[in-house]
Amino acid sequence: MVLGNMLRKLGVVLMASAVTMVTTVGASAKVEGDTVYLGAAISLTGKYSTNGAHTRKGYDLAVDQINAAGGVTVDGMSYKLGIIYYDDESTPARGAQLAERLIQQDGVQFILGPYSSGLTRAMAPITEKYGIPMVEANGASISLFQEGYKYLFAVLSTTEQYLQGAVALAAETAGDDQTLRVGLAMENDPFSQDVRAGVIADAERLGMRIVIDDKLPPELNDMSATLAKVRALRPDLLVVSGHAKGAALAIRQIADSRIDIPMLALTHCDAAQVIEKFAEKAEFALCASQWAPGLSYSDDLFGSARDFADLFEATFDYAPPYQSAESAAAVMVFADAFERAGSFDPAVVRDALAETDMMTFYGGINFDDAGRNVAKPMVLFQIQDGEYRVVYPSNASEAELRHPTPRWSER
Amino acid sequence: MFENLQLLIDYPSLGVDLVANGLMIGAIFALAAFGMALVWGVLGIINIAQGEFVMLGGFVALTAAGLGVPPLLTIPLAAIALFILGWGLYRLVIFRVVDRDLFVSLLATFGLSIILQQLSNEIFGADVRTLETGLGTMVLFDGQIVLAEIKLVSFVTALTVGLALWAFLKRARLGQAIRATAQNARAARILGIDTDRVYAATYALNAALCGAAGSLVVMAWTIHPYIGLPYTVRSFLVVIVAGLGNIVAVITAGLGLGALENLAGFILGAEYQIAFVFVLMVILLVGRNFLLRRKREYLE
Structure with missing residues (x-):
């Protein structure tokens, strides 16, 4: 009996303290x-x-x-x-x-x-x-x-910066006397369209010509129509963004169709594990990344x-x-x-x-007024000998850019 | 759009290349569509989980290859695994909806498709996966036409399976029973055909066909747990065009769709490639309705 009473009292005390805890928590930080x-x-x-x-x-x-x-x-x-x-x-x-x-x-x-x-x-x-x-x-x-x-x-x-580095790199390699031709194959979703806007803004500023501008539907599982254009129009730089699926498809189909592209830049290479899956097929590709070890x-x-x-x-x-x-x-x-x-x-x-x-x-x-981090640039890797090597920005790069990508017949 | 057309006129080989690549993917649509036509014709069910069977076939092939099976041998393995799964699903779910309203079976197979998607996401992960076969690339006519050998393999496999299916339905006991059940299930039962078993076999056969298609998809393209829907939609389109009982028509419609889709993707831009499929479907349905109406008028 006595024990029961005590337990009941203890219960009341515990409940009361729980109630106060809840109220204090509600009022200020957890x-x-x-x-x-x-x-x-x-x-x-x-x-x-x-x-x-x-x-x-x-x-x-x-x-x-x-x-x-x-x-x-x-x-x-x-x-x-x-x-x-x-x-x-x-x-x-x-x-x-x-x-x-x-x-x-x-x-x-x-x-x-x-x-x-x-x-x-x-x-x-x-x-x-x-x-x-x-x-x-x-x-x-x-x-x-x-x-x-x-x-x-x-x-x-932010997204628009993802592949701007590729445009800058392409411009560096080109010298000044020729107009570069850029091909875009971007998934039709908010992320990739942001990436596309950033690339187009920079490419036009630098006087490049956009020769292909395909928007890939998210359900698409085949890029051969776009790649046929690439084969015919031979852009100097092909930019692809479509999450891991876009990266995997692009690497696989460009290699399978043996399409020669001097510079290929992608997002989501690491998510698609292109090195592990495609080995030498992925060689020379440029990959955008937020950070690198x-x-x-x-x-x-x-x-x-x-x-x-x-x-x-x-x-x-x-x-x-x-x-x-x-x-x-x-x-x-x-x-x-x-x-x-x-x-x-x-x-x-x-x-x-x-x-x-x-x-x-x-x-x-x-952070700027909008809350974006403006102190960190995007990084571009190039796949060199089966490893990611930072090639952009130049002040943080680990390796020289290998350019242009050799033709498939010469690999 | 016009510059793309101009491009096609300037480089005619490009058109051949596009059509050739389109035929290859079309063969895979045909494979999945065989199965859909079978199930639709025999069980009266439109199987929304068709694309999920394709996706699962791809994951079976991946898993088997991971255990050391040579990639091309995973094609029959995927078919067998999916056959067993299809049989199991029939015994668990499908037999309950066979004679019911079309809505019930649509809902049931739609539910199945969601469950299969989520389960594969849980088991295999959400990543995009591919299987490397180590096959090379054929370069024809001095580089004018380039074909990945694996696409050719999938093309030949799809055609072979189509022919084998046709022979099976014509000659084999079970094939004849399937056709009999499709024509008149009640009469078939009276004549001693175990229609329940025929249904199970048909549904399992459908899953097996999709499984084989999926193993080809993972070797030639990519898969992930949410890839099913486009395959369901395209099988549906192929079956609408080809009708239920005609395997040659299914092959032709599948190949035609693949080629047309690829050309449309080139000319209209990739963003309209899938929209084109749907517009085509609407046009075909309307056209068909128009023709049927004229026929009906004659009959009256």
């Missing part, structure tokens, strides 16, 4: 004990599940590293970082729901971005509505930054880009794709902003984020 929580809805299942996993590993690695180094110091107190994850199932509607849930039910006041521009676009209006800062690492679409969002910050380079950037937390790559590989047993690197950088941006803000008040942290000016293993990070 801080439990000495841990401050960030929230993330990422694609653990569905069509983005591979890249969703890369994203999560980047976030987790940065959180572990920051906590191991003593966490973040805010207003004289030391805090650890934690992340509350949900699976958005690769669907924008679910992503928006989960953003709402993270903020409303879980009391999270800082959001790490999802994977892909589409999901970021679905979540951004929610975080904006509640005035919750979101630092994202995997939504590159330029249109995200034309909405006037105040709470959205992106560490990666061979770059010369470094910071105090991870060390150099190479150190990050080694740590990642030791932890997860595979080389880090750039999606993981930029995700880790997003967590670092939050940690840096917390320390400078000296507070977990979302509005104060937001202002600190806007002032960010830091160097990381991933590159410089400095």
Whole structure:
């Protein structure tokens, strides 16, 4: 009896304290004990599940590293970082729901971005509505930054920059007395059309001629019609963007049809694993990337880009794709902003984020008024002897550009 | 558009190259369409999961190749694996909807297609995959026409399977039973044909055909879990054009569609290539309706 009574009393006390906890959590940032929580809805299942996993590993690695180094110091107190994850199932509607849930039910006041521009676009209006800062690492679409969002910050380079490096490289190789001819084969989706707009703007500025401008439907599984044009019109530079499928199709069909192209530039080579799958067929192709382990950037937390790559590989047993690197950088941006803000008040942290000016293993990070990182350029690899070698930008390059690509009959 | 036409006139070999490549992919459409025509004709079901069977065939081929099976031998393996799967799906789901309203079976096979997509995404991952055969490229007429040998292999395989199917339906006991059931299921039952078994075999045969097609797709092009729909749509189109009972017409329509589609992609631009398929479908349906109406008037 006595024991029962005591248990009942204990229960009441526990419930009361739980109620107070819930109310305090609702009012200010989600801080439990000495841990401050960030929230993330990422694609653990569905069509983005591979890249969703890369994203999560980047976030987790940065959180572990920051906590191991003593966490973040805010207003004289030391805090650890934690992340509350949900699976958005690769669907924008679910992503928006989960953003709402993270903020409303879980009391999270800082959001790490999802994977892909589409999901970021679905979540951004929610975080904006509640005035919750979101630092994202995997939504590159330029249109995200034309909405006037105040709470959205992106560490990666935006889409229109993806293949502008190829145009610059082509111009460098051409000398000045001839007009270069450019062919475009871009998937008809927002991402690739952004890439296309960037390439066309630069190509026209440099006086190049666009001789092919095909928009590939997302369902398309065959590029032979476009490649027939390439064979007839012989562009000096062929630019292809269509996620992993576009890269795999282009490499395979260009090799199978033995089409000679002096310079071929693609996005998503690493996602399509073109080196592993196509070996010498992929040789000489240029591939756009947000980041590479061979770059010369470094910071105090991870060390150099190479150190990050080694740590990642030791932890997860595979080389880090750039999606993981930029995700880790997003967590670092939050940690840096917390320390400078000296507070977990979302509005104060937001202002600190806007002032960010830091160097990381991933590159410089400095946001413009729209929330885009303007301190880090895109990187171009060339596939040389079965390896990715950075050939652009020239101040960070590891190897000389091999140009022009030899004819198939001479390989 | 006009500069593309001009290009075709200036370089006639380009047209031959386009048609040749189009015929190769058309052969794969024909293969999937055989199966659709069979199932439609015999069970009265329009199988929306057709493209998913193609996709699964590709993944079976990939998995088998990963275990060390030579790529070309994965074609029969994919067919056998899908035959078993098709039989299982019939026993689990399809037999319940055979004699029901068309809507029910559309819904059921649509549901199947979603489940198969999501399961393959879960098991094989969402990445785009290809299988390298190590076959080379044929260069004909001094580089005017270039054909990947694997496409030729898929072309020949599709035709051979088509002919074998035709012979099977004409000569084999089961083939005759399938045709009898298609003509009149009730009469077939009265004559002692186990129509349930015929249905199961037909559905499994369809899956096997798609499986073979899928193994060819992964070797000549690419696959991923969400690639099914275009194959379903094109099989549907081929069957509408060719009718249910005519294998030669299915082959011709499949090849024709492949070639036309490729030419349209070239002339109109790749963005209109799939739109062209749908416009063609509408035109054919309207045209067919018009012809049928005239026939009906004669009959009255």
